Amino acid sequence: MEKVTNSDLKSSVNGGVVDVYGEDSATIEHNITPWSLSVSSGYSLLRDPRYNKGLAFTEKERDTHYLRGLLPPVVLDQKLQEKRLLNNIRQYQFPLQKYMALTELQERNERLFYKLLIDNVEELLPIVYTPTVGEACQKFGSIFRRPQGLFISLKDKGKILDVLKNWPERNIQVIVVTDGERILGLGDLGCQGMGIPVGKLALYSALGGVRPSACLPVTIDVGTNNEKLLNDEFYIGLRQKRATGQEYSELLHEFMSAVKQNYGENILIQFEDFANHNAFELLAKYRDTHLVFNDDIQGTASVVLAGLVSAQKLTNSPLAEHTFLFLGAGEAGTGIAELIALYISKQMNASVEESRKKIWLVDSKGLIVNSRKDSLQDFKKPWAHEHEPVKDLLGAIKAINPTVLIGSAGIGRAFTKEVIEAMSSINERPLIMALSNPTTQSECTAEEAYTWSKGRAIFASGSPFDPVEYEGNVFVSTQANNAYIFPGFGLGLVISGAIRVHDDMLLAAAEALAGQVSKENYDKGMIYPSFSSIRKISAHIAANVAAKAYELGLAGRLPRPKDIVKCAESSMYSPTYRLYR
Numbered sequence: 021m022e023k024v025t026n027s028d029l030k031s032s033v034n035g036g037v038v039d040v041y042g043e044d045s046a047t048i049e050h051n052i053t054p055w056s057l058s059v060s061s062g063y064s065l066l067r068d069p070r071y072n073k074g075l076a077f078t079e080k081e082r083d084t085h086y087l088r089g090l091l092p093p094v095v096l097d098q099k100l101q102e103k104r105l106l107n108n109i110r111q112y113q114f115p116l117q118k119y120m121a122l123t124e125l126q127e128r129n130e131r132l133f134y135k136l137l138i139d140n141v142e143e144l145l146p147i148v149y150t151p152t153v154g155e156a157c158q159k160f161g162s163i164f165r166r167p168q169g170l171f172i173s174l175k176d177k178g179k180i181l182d183v184l185k186n187w188p189e190r191n192i193q194v195i196v197v198t199d200g201e202r203i204l205g206l207g208d209l210g211c212q213g214m215g216i217p218v219g220k221l222a223l224y225s226a227l228g229g230v231r232p233s234a235c236l237p238v239t240i241d242v243g244t245n246n247e248k249l250l251n252d253e254f255y256i257g258l259r260q261k262r263a264t265g266q267e268y269s270e271l272l273h274e275f276m277s278a279v280k281q282n283y284g285e286n287i288l289i290q291f292e293d294f295a296n297h298n299a300f301e302l303l304a305k306y307r308d309t310h311l312v313f314n315d316d317i318q319g320t321a322s323v324v325l326a327g328l329v330s331a332q333k334l335t336n337s338p339l340a341e342h343t344f345l346f347l348g349a350g351e352a353g354t355g356i357a358e359l360i361a362l363y364i365s366k367q368m369n370a371s372v373e374e375s376r377k378k379i380w381l382v383d384s385k386g387l388i389v390n391s392r393k394d395s396l397q398d399f400k401k402p403w404a405h406e407h408e409p410v411k412d413l414l415g416a417i418k419a420i421n422p423t424v425l426i427g428s429a430g431i432g433r434a435f436t437k438e439v440i441e442a443m444s445s446i447n448e449r450p451l452i453m454a455l456s457n458p459t460t461q462s463e464c465t466a467e468e469a470y471t472w473s474k475g476r477a478i479f480a481s482g483s484p485f486d487p488v489e490y491e492g493n494v495f496v497s498t499q500a501n502n503a504y505i506f507p508g509f510g511l512g513l514v515i516s517g518a519i520r521v522h523d524d525m526l527l528a529a530a531e532a533l534a535g536q537v538s539k540e541n542y543d544k545g546m547i548y549p550s551f552s553s554i555r556k557i558s559a560h561i562a563a564n565v566a567a568k569a570y571e572l573g574l575a576g577r578l579p580r581p582k583d584i585v586k587c588a589e590s591s592m593y594s595p596t597y598r599l600y601r
C-alpha cells in the first residue's frame with residue numbers, strides 16, 4: 021500500500037460539494053469540529069432565536085413540538101406581537117434603551133426582530149444603526165449581556181480557522197469585519213466596535229434580504245489606543261496598545277486566508293470602520309484575490325454619487341459641469357472623489373486624470389495642492405492640483421468656487437454659518453452633504469443648512485435629521501448613508517455568485533439608486549428615495565450589480581437569470597413566521 025504523506029493530505033481539495041462541515045477541506049494541522057445537529061423542540065425551541073415564535077406557536081405546533089405547558093394558553097399572531105413590541109419600545113425614553121430592547125428581541129425571536137425592523141424601518145433604523153449604534157459601541161462593555169458575532173484577537177494567532185469553526189452556522193455568505201480603529205466618526209473603540217458589524221448585518225437582512233444565518237459579524241481585536249477604554253474596568257477587549265506593522269498584517273492575512281478556506285471563493289468580506297492607513301492597504305491587497313468591499317470607501321462613494329446623479333434634476337446641470345470641494349480626505353472623501361471622477365470620465369469620454377481636476381480636497385493641513393505632494397499619504401496624492409496653499413475650508417471655498425460641498429472628516433459643526441453662507445453666495449442651489457456620523461459629528465444640522473442658506477440648499481446627511489420648517493416651507497433632507505447601497509450591493513454579489521468586486525459595479529449601484537428617486541421625492545427637495553421602500557430599492561440595486569457581474573464575466577452562478585430584478589426579489593429573506601411540521 022502506498023504511504024500517504026502529510027503533503028498529500030494538505031493538498032486536499034477545497035470543500036467538496038457535500039463538504040458542508042469543512043471536514044474534507046481541513047488540512048491535517050487543523051482540528052475539525054464534531055458537529056451534531058438535532059431538531060429543536062420543547063424548552064430548547066423556545067430558546068432558539070432562529071425558530072422561536074413565542075406566543076405565536078399554533079395549537080398544533082404546541083402539540084407536536086412538546087410546548088404544552090411551556091407557554092400561556094393564548095395564541096397571538098405575528099402582527100399583534102409586532103404591535104405589542106413597538107408599543108414597548110416607544111415607552112423607553114432613551115435611544116440606548118431601545119437599542120438594548122431590540123438586541124434582546126434579536127436574541128430571543130429573530131423573525132420578529134426582522135419583521136419589526138422591516139415594517140418600521142424609518143423609525144427603527146436610527147436605533148439599530150447610526151446614531152444610536154455609535155453610543156452603544158462607546159458603552160458596549162457596560163451594556164454587554166450576551167456576545168453577538170465572532171471575536172478574533174491576537175491570542176488566536178495560528179488558530180483562526182478553528183475559531184471560525186466555532187461559529188454555529190456553516191453556510192456563510194457575507195462577513196462584515198472591523199478592527200474597531202475608526203468607528204463612525206468616534207475614533208478608536210477597540211473591541212467594542214463589534215456593534216458596527218452586528219448592526220450592518222442586521223441591515224443586510226432587513227434591507228437587503230440576505231438570510232440572517234448567512235451573515236457573520238467579526239471583530240478583530242488587535243488592542244486599542246483609546247486610553248479611556250484601556251482604563252475602563254468594564255472594557256471587553258484586549259488591554260493593550262494596538263498591534264501594528266507585521267504583527268497586524270500577519271493576523272489579518274491569516275484571517276483572510278482562513279475565511280476563504282472555510283467558506284470558499286464566493287464569500288463576501290465587507291471591511292468596515294478600519295482606520296485610513298489600513299483600509300486602503302487592505303482593499304488594495306485583497307481586491308484581486310478575494311470578494312472584498314470596503315463600505316466606507318466604496319459604499320459611501322456609491323451612495324453619494326447616486327445623490328449627485330439624482331440632484332442633476334434639481335440643479336439642471338450635468339455633474340461634469342460641477343466643481344466639488346471636500347472637507348476630509350480619508351476613506352470616504354477620496355473614495356467618493358474617485359468614483360465621481362470615474363463617472364464624469366464616462367459622461368465626458370475623458371480620462372479619469374482629467375476628470376479629477378474638477379475635484380478638490382481639504383484635509384487638516386488645508387487645501388491639498390501640488391506643493392504638498394511629497395508629504396502626502398499615497399491615497400491623497402491624485403488630488404494634489406496646481407494652486408497656491410490655502411489653509412482652511414472657508415479660504416478654499418472662496419478660492420475654488422465649488423458648487424458641491426461634501427463633509428467627510430468626522431469633525432462636528434465644521435460647516436459654520438460663514439461656510440454655508442459662502443456656498444450660498446456662489447450658488448443659487450448649493451449642494452451640501454454633511455456625511456459624518458453619528459449626529460454629533462455631523463458637519464452641520466439640517467436646520468442650519470436650510471436656515472443659513474435661506475432655504476436654497478440641497479442637503480443630505482450621513483445621520484438622519486427630522487424635517488425642517490423654514491419660512492413656511494417644510495424641507496425633508498435625506499440620509500446619504502451607505503445603508504442605501506451595501507445591502508442591495510451585497511445581495512447582487514450573492515445572487516450572481518460574483519467572485520470579485522469591480523468599480524463599474526459601484527457605478528451600477530449608484531445609477532440604480534438614483535433611478536429610484538420619484539417626482540414626489542424631488543418635490544420635497546429630496547435627492548434620495550425614502551427608506552420606507554428600501555427592499556424594492558435594494559432589489560433594483562442588486563439586479564444592476566448582478567447584471568454588471570454577468571457582463572464583466574465575474575459571475576459564477578450560471579446561467580444568467582432572464583429577469584434579474586425578479587430573481588433578486590424572490591431570493592430575499594422574509595421574516596414572516598413559517599409553519600412547523
Ligand SMILES: O=C([O-])CC(=O)C(=O)O
Nearest residue numbers: 150204205316457501502
Ligand atoms: O455606519 C454608518 O452610518 C455609515 C458608515 O459606514 C460610517 O459612518 O462609518
Ligand SMILES: [Mg+2]
Nearest residue numbers: 292293315316
Ligand atoms: Mg462605516
